[in-house]
Every structure is written in C-alpha cells, then in structure tokens.
Amino acid sequence: MGVPMLFLSDNAASVHPAVWDALQSADAPDSPYDGDAASAALDERFSDLFERPCAVLWVATGTAANCLALASMVQPHGAVVCHEEAHIEMDEGGAPGFYLHGAKLILAQGEGAKLSPDAIRAAIDPIRDDVHQVQPHAVSITQASEYGCCYRPEEIAAIASLARQRGLALHVDGARFANAVAFLGCTPGDAVGPADALSFGFIKNGGMSAEAIVFFDPALADVARYRRKRAGHLQSKGRFLAAQLHAMIEDDVWLDNARHANAAAQEIARACGERLMHPVEANELFVRCTAAERDTLRARGFGFYDWGADAARFVTAWNTRDEDARALAQAVAAL
Known part of the structure; x- marks a missing residue:
C-alpha cells in the first residue's frame, strides 16, 4: 500500500528541520532553568511579534500552557466560562480542575465551537452574586476553535469588552493559533485581541516539545512562574525549549x-x-x-x-x- x-x-507530524538545528545549537553550557540567554530573550521577541509588551513562559505541553495560564487568573472558588466542546473540557483529563485546585468550568454553547457575548451572558447571568454559587473569574476561547473555525478580530473584541464589563479575565487557547493567523491574514496581535493570556501552540505546527504561555499582563506571569515550578514544569535545561520557540518565530517558520x-x-x-x-x-x-x-x-x-x-x-x-x-x-x- x-x-x-x-x-x-x-x-x-514530524519536527521541522529548523527546530532540530536550534536544538543542536542550544547544546552548550548555559544557566539552568529559565536563566539562559534564549529564555531571557523570549519576552522581547514575542513583544515584537505582538507589538505590545509580553512576558513569555515556556512549558512542554498545551495542557500545561492552558491550565497554568488559567490558574494565574482564577481562584479555586471561581470558574472559567468556556465552550461545551472546548479542549479544556473535553480533552485534558480533568487537568483544569487539578491545576486550578477545584475551580469549575461553566459550559456555554455556540456554532463551530465558538463563543459569543450572548452565549457567555446566557451562561453567567443566571448565577446569583452570593457565596452560595460559583462566580465566573475568566473566559476561555480557542483560536482556531475545536472545529477549526476562526474568531474574527471584531468577535474577540466584543468578547473582551463583555469580559471587562463583568470583571473577567480573557484567555485564548491557541493550540492552532498559527493556522488562525494564516487564515485571517491579520497580525498576531489582531488575532488574539485584547486578551490577558495566550497559550501559543508550536508542537502541532512543527515544534517538538515546547509551547509558549504569552502573558499580556506581567503580573499574571509573576504568579505563573511559581505555579510552573510547583507543577513540575520548570525544566532544568530550559534553553532547549526556548530554542524551539525562537526557531519557529525566526523567518516566520x-x-x-x-x-x-x-x-x-x-x-x-x-x-x-x-x-x-x-x-x-x-x-x-x-x-x-x-x-x-x-x-x-x-x-x-x-x-x-x-x-x-x-x-x-x-x-x-x-x-x-x-x-x-x-x-x-x-x-x-x-x-
């Protein structure tokens, strides 16, 4: 056959040759954990890409990227609003509950696994504002969605506006963020909108073992650094993860x-x-x-x-x- x-x-898919080259180049002594030169340069590199200040942490999996980002936004007594078919609900084996120490997922509906402001309101408006009911702390959307549908910049802006009105943080699961940017033909900044954090996927797109959590709020990154260590994701040779991210961003690979x-x-x-x-x-x-x-x-x-x-x-x-x-x-x- x-x-x-x-x-x-x-x-x-196989690993892109540029990533293999970068891993070989990174195989030299440097500071451990995230103290190496490549890790230290990630903030500036991604800030240039998104045209606004970013703080970037590498992790080894998309599940860790999503959950560590959300854990920096959501208290254990709170909740995350997401689509009923979101990856964090359907395909992460209960990891959000584990990393968020029991915080709840509030499920909403929408065509193509996409949320809208109306769908979010329908999910959270019935919640009483008292200690007897779990209160939403964040919204999580997926770009591109679990059914391969892309949020237009104006759609993300509308969701972000509602989130701000309700005091909610906004997280974007970007496991296939690159595919969304390629389809939309817009800048990465427009494709993520005014989100607080993005789980920027590289492994599905030619990386080997590195994903990026991009924080647009540096205070959230400060929290996530401690959570990353506690979760066992602060790798001792972090330069090999950082090198993969640099290789993928270089020359628009x-x-x-x-x-x-x-x-x-x-x-x-x-x-x-x-x-x-x-x-x-x-x-x-x-x-x-x-x-x-x-x-x-x-x-x-x-x-x-x-x-x-x-x-x-x-x-x-x-x-x-x-x-x-x-x-x-x-x-x-x-x-």
Missing part, C-alpha cells in the same frame, strides 16, 4: 508552516462539498461519511479519526504532502 497517508492529527497546512486542508475541502460539517478555516476538516465509506478510505491507505457514527475528522499538517492532499480529495469525491 506504500507510505501511509496520515490525516490523524498534526500532533503526529511558524506562519509558513501554518499556511501550508491550511492550503492542504483547502485542497481537500473543495472536494467535500456538502459533506462538510463546518467551514474549513484552519487545518481541520469534519466530513460526513458512513462507516462503509470510512472503510473504503482506510482501504486506500488514509489514516484519520472517526467523529461519531457518521463522520470523520481529517487534520493536515505543516509537512502534509501535496500529493497526499490531492489523493484524499479525489478519494472523497469518488465516494
């Missing part, structure tokens, strides 16, 4: 990788037609197909995940081969 054509997850993944997704999307369950705005496709049709695709060498009883999820990556995207498009069209 030849080389398998994998559309399982961008987590399965992160953005070029995302553009390639998005283009591969669009190639497949054009063949899916009415089978598509959601607009394809990043690098994920949710496609209606029966169990028999999924068997047909697998028999032709395609790897992907089932999505319920009558659908499949296909994910493209920075290294998806053009010929594989074309082959999948042709196979779906022929079903």
